[in-house]
C-alpha cells in the first residue's frame with residue numbers, strides 16, 4: 001500500500017511538473033475590486049489598465065496599437081515565405097483576409113478592406129474541393145469572399161460566392177459521405193460558414209431551409225452514434241473524430257453543441273432541451289476538480305488548457321448554455337474555467353488562438369461581454385499585455401508562424417479587440 005501511495009505521489013508530481021512545462025506561472029496580480037486604489041503608490045506592480053470611467057485606458061491602447069503595427073509588418077514580411085497553396089482560414093490566406101476584415105471593422109480604414117479582398121481572392125483561386133468547412137475547407141474562402149465583396153458593394157461577386165458556398169451542401173448532406181461533424185473538418189464547420197454569411201450580409205442570405213437540413217444531418221449523426229454506444233439516456237448526441245470522442249471546441253462535442261445553440265441555427269427549443277442540454281450536462285460531469293475539461297471522454301489527465309482542447313473552448317459552450325437555458329450552474333462553471341485559464345493559460349506553445357495565449361484571452365473577453373465584470377476585462381488585458389512581449393518568453397515557434405490560428409495573425413486579431421472589447425469575437429467561431 002505504501003508503495004501505491006508513493007507511486008501516486010510520483011504521478012501527482014509528474015502531472016504538476018508537466019503543467020508547469022505547458023504554461024508559464026502567471027505572475028500578474030489578479031483583479032481585486034478596491035485593491036488597486038489601496039495599492040496606489042505602494043511598490044506593488046499592479047499596472048491598472050483602466051481609466052477613471054473603467055474603460056481600457058489611452059496609455060494601454062497606445063501600446064497595443066503600436067505593437068499591432070509592428071507585428072503586422074513582421075507578419076507581411078514573414079508571409080512572403082508562407083505556403084502559397086494554403087488557402088485555409090486556419091493556417092492560410094483566408095485567415096489573413098479575416099484578420100484584415102477585423103482590422104477594418106475596428107478602424108474603418110478602407111485599405112484594410114482592400115487587403116482583405118486581395119488575400120481572399122488569392123485563396124479563392126486555389127480552392128481544391130477536398131473539404132467543406134470554414135476553417136479548413138472551401139467554405140471559408142467562399143464565405144469570407146462573399147462578405148468582403150458585400151462590404152465593397154460588389155453584389156454580383158458576393159452572390160456568386162454565396163451560390164458556390166451553397167453548392168458544397170451536397171457533400172455535407174449526402175448520407176454516404178464520410179464527413180465528420182466537428183468544427184475543423186466536419187458538418188458544424190460548414191454550418192458556421194452559413195451562419196457567418198447570414199450574420200454579416202443579412203439574415204436571409206442563406207435560406208432557413210438549407211440551414212435546417214444541415215442541422216438535421218448533424219443531429220441525426222449524433223443520435224446514431226449515441227445509440228451505437230448505448231448512451232441515448234445519458235448523452236443523446238454523441239460524436240467522434242478519428243475514433244475518439246473529443247470534448248474540446250475544435251474537434252469535439254463542445255464545439256458542436258455550441259454551434260447547435262446559436263440562435264441562427266434555429267434548433268427547435270424542444271430539441272435543445274431534450275437532446276443538447278442533457279449532452280452538455282454529460283460533459284459537465286467529466287470535468288476535472290480544477291475546473292478544466294479533458295480532451296476526450298476517455299482521457300483522464302488534466303493537461304491541456306487550449307481553445308482546441310480544454311477549458312478555453314468548453315467555456316464558450318457553457319456561456320451559450322447559460323444564455324439559452326438560463327441556469328446559474330452553467331455560468332458558475334464558466335467562471336471556474338476562467339480561473340483555470342487565468343492560472344494556467346499563459347502557454348509555452350505560443351501566442352496564437354488555437355493553442356496559445358491569445359485564444360485563452362478570448363475566454364475572458366467572452367465572459368466579460370456576458371457579465372460586464374471588470375475582473376474579466378482586466379484579465380483579458382493582462383493576457384494582451386503578455387502578447388505585447390511577443391517572442392521574448394522562449395515559446396515554441398509554430399509550424400505556420402504567421403497564420404491566424406497558429407501564429408501571429410491570431411495574436412494581432414486578439415490585440416485589436418482591445419479597442420472595443422464589448423464587440424470582440426473569436427474569429428471563425430463566435431457569431
Ligand SMILES: [Zn+2]
Pocket residue numbers: 250306307308309354355
Ligand atoms: Zn490547437
